[in-house]
Amino acid sequence: MNGSLRIDGVSLAVAGQPVIGPLTLEVAPGAVVTLMGPSGCGKSSLLAFISGCLDPAFTARGRVLLDGRDLEGLPPERRRVGTLFQDDLLFPHLSVGGNLAFGLPASVRGRRTRAERVEAALADAGLAGFAARDPATLSGGQRARVALMRTLLAEPGALLLDEPFGKLDAALRDQMRAFVFARARAAGVPTLLVTHDAGDAEAAGGPVIVLESTREV
Numbered sequence: 001m002n003g004s005l006r007i008d009g010v011s012l013a014v015a016g017q018p019v020i021g022p023l024t025l026e027v028a029p030g031a032v033v034t035l036m037g038p039s040g041c042g043k044s045s046l047l048a049f050i051s052g053c054l055d056p057a058f059t060a061r062g063r064v065l066l067d068g069r070d071l072e073g074l075p076p077e078r079r080r081v082g083t084l085f086q087d088d089l090l091f092p093h094l095s096v097g098g099n100l101a102f103g104l105p106a107s108v109r110g111r112r113t114r115a116e117r118v119e120a121a122l123a124d125a126g127l128a129g130f131a132a133r134d135p136a137t138l139s140g141g142q143r144a145r146v147a148l149m150r151t152l153l154a155e156p157g158a159l160l161l162d163e164p165f166g167k168l169d170a171a172l173r174d175q176m177r178a179f180v181f182a183r184a185r186a187a188g189v190p191t192l193l194v195t196h197d198a199g200d201a202e203a204a205g206g207p208v209i210v211l212e213s214t215r216e217v
């Protein structure tokens with residue numbers, strides 16, 4: 001059972017200029033909250049701060065709590081925060097199954113158990129029997145589904161989606177929206193979506209927060 005993701009008075013600045021915040025919000029397990037706002041208003045930087053990957057050029061205030069635990073000082077790999085980007089590339093030197101197995105936590109032991117988890121994830125993504133395939137032989141939509149399943153297999157406590165559908169054509173985008181939000185809900189993870197696309201926000205079905213630019217451009 002997952003807990004909620006709480007952003008508590010977070011503000012970011014770079015070179016002495018405020019970028020975003022202070023922002024306070026809470027995402028319940030299985031809920032999707034959408035962040036929209038003009039280019040450069042700090043959406044991606046906020047996600048980087050949550051995942052522990054913010055460029056050190058930034059200064060940050062405020063706290064991020066996952067299931068009540070303050071993430072400050074924890075390295076990215078110990079935060080249990082999964083991120084999916086628009087350009088989420090699969091490892092080209094690994095098979096589709098190898099890419100998925102990479103997402104599995106080390107605590108899932110045993111070759112057979114790991115292979116079963118990978119097969120179940122592929123079946124869930126409508127890709128049963130694809131484990132041995134070279135990722136280069138997949139369509140864009142199939143690759144996107146594998147990338148999402150790899151992120152979910154890591155059993156993240158929170159999911160961050162940064163323009164995850166930006167590069168997909170209209171038909172595929174509809175399909176992927178339905179797929180991603182259904183999986184996020186089924187996994188019961190609090191999900192934060194960053195997008196420019198009002199259709200994404202509508203498909204997400206949750207609250208939408210519209211940010212303003214705090215910087216002169």
Ligand SMILES: Nc1ncnc2c1ncn2[C@@H]1O[C@H](COP(=O)(O)OP(=O)(O)OP(=O)(O)O)[C@@H](O)[C@H]1O
Nearest residue numbers: 014019038039040041042043044045046055057215
């Ligand atoms: N490493 C950095 N050093 C200095 N400034 C940076 C750095 N990274 C980002 N910025 C600045 O911080 C601001 C926020 O950038 P960010 O990428 O978070 O915006 P965004 O809202 O995600 O934009 P977009 O919608 O275009 O992706 C921008 O003004 C950007 O120029």
